[in-house]
Amino acid sequence: MDAKEILAKRAIEYLKDSNIIGIGTGKTSTRVIKEIISNKSLFLSKRYISSSIDSEIQLSSNGFNVLSLFSGILPDIYVDSFDYLITHESKQPIMIKGGGGALLREKLLSYNAKFRLFIGEFNKIINNNHSIIKIPIEVVPVSVNYILKAIQSMNFEVEIRSGSGKMGPIISDNGNILIDINFPMDKNTELCKLDSEIHQIPGVIETGIFCNNLYDIIILADDNGKIEVIKKS
Numbered sequence: 751m752d753a754k755e756i757l758a759k760r761a762i763e764y765l766k767d768s769n770i771i772g773i774g775t776g777k778t779s780t781r782v783i784k785e786i787i788s789n790k791s792l793f794l795s796k797r798y799i800s801s802s803i804d805s806e807i808q809l810s811s812n813g814f815n816v817l818s819l820f821s822g823i824l825p826d827i828y829v830d831s832f833d834y835l836i837t838h839e840s841k842q843p844i845m846i847k848g849g850g851g852a853l854l855r856e857k858l859l860s861y862n863a864k865f866r867l868f869i870g871e872f873n874k875i876i877n878n879n880h881s882i883i884k885i886p887i888e889v890v891p892v893s894v895n896y897i898l899k900a901i902q903s904m905n906f907e908v909e910i911r912s913g914s915g916k917m918g919p920i921i922s923d924n925g926n927i928l929i930d931i932n933f934p935m936d937k938n939t940e941l942c943k944l945d946s947e948i949h950q951i952p953g954v955i956e957t958g959i960f961c962n963n964l965y966d967i968i969i970l971a972d973d974n975g976k977i978e979v980i981k982k983s
């Protein structure tokens with residue numbers, strides 16, 4: 751069993767007792783969806799709300815009832831992963847999300863869910879000062895070049911997300927452009943303060959910095975079966 755499978759099976763235990771289940775986006779969330787599909791008899795009667803078109807397709811094509819985000823329904827539980835987990839001895843952990851481009855809907859669901867469960871491998875923990883991490887930001891398309899300049903003037907390297915064979919920028923499920931700051935962890939910047947500063951720039955919709963306790967439990971695992979649970983204090 752690899753770490754993602756261990757984590758997906760753990761997640762299922764938390765989902766069993768909930769009626770409205772929020773599901774994130776990415777490889778880990780896809781593994782959770784696979785577990786849901788393999789336990790269909792337990793999970794078919796529940797309702798789902800997802801952070802992306804990708805997860806919605808996986809669920810609805812397997813017969814699961816996916817609610818629209820326009821419903822404004824609060825999930826009983828939201829399960830998702832993260833790209834990086836920044837741990838400090840004395841402070842609450844901070845997650846960086848949005849590698850899969852779903853950061854806005856992910857923050858929306860994390861903010862509004864009654865219980866938030868995040869799962870990820872130990873190697874997503876960043877605790878050294880020499881890493882460069884990508885911090886995703888979703889921006890209104892017409893503002894993109896102003897925002898790039900504003901972030902460069904804060905002395906950060908930033909780029910429009912592109913690739914996956916698509917010409918031009920990657921567009922989010924909300925029709926916006928994604929940009930990524932190449933953020934050196936040794937810069938003496940507080941990530942939550944950076945989040946607030948970036949939110950001041952006109953045209954910025956959301957960042958992938960998950961501060962302010964947007965979790966209840968984080969479960970970490972590795973391929974050898976080592977598991978650690980971090981609970982919000």
Ligand SMILES: O=C(CO)[C@H](O)[C@H](O)COP(=O)(O)O
Pocket residue numbers: 774775776777778779830831832833846847848849850851852853856
């Ligand atoms: O934030 C996310 C998507 O926007 C994902 O949770 C994050 O990118 C982790 O993905 P994976 O499970 O593929 O490692």
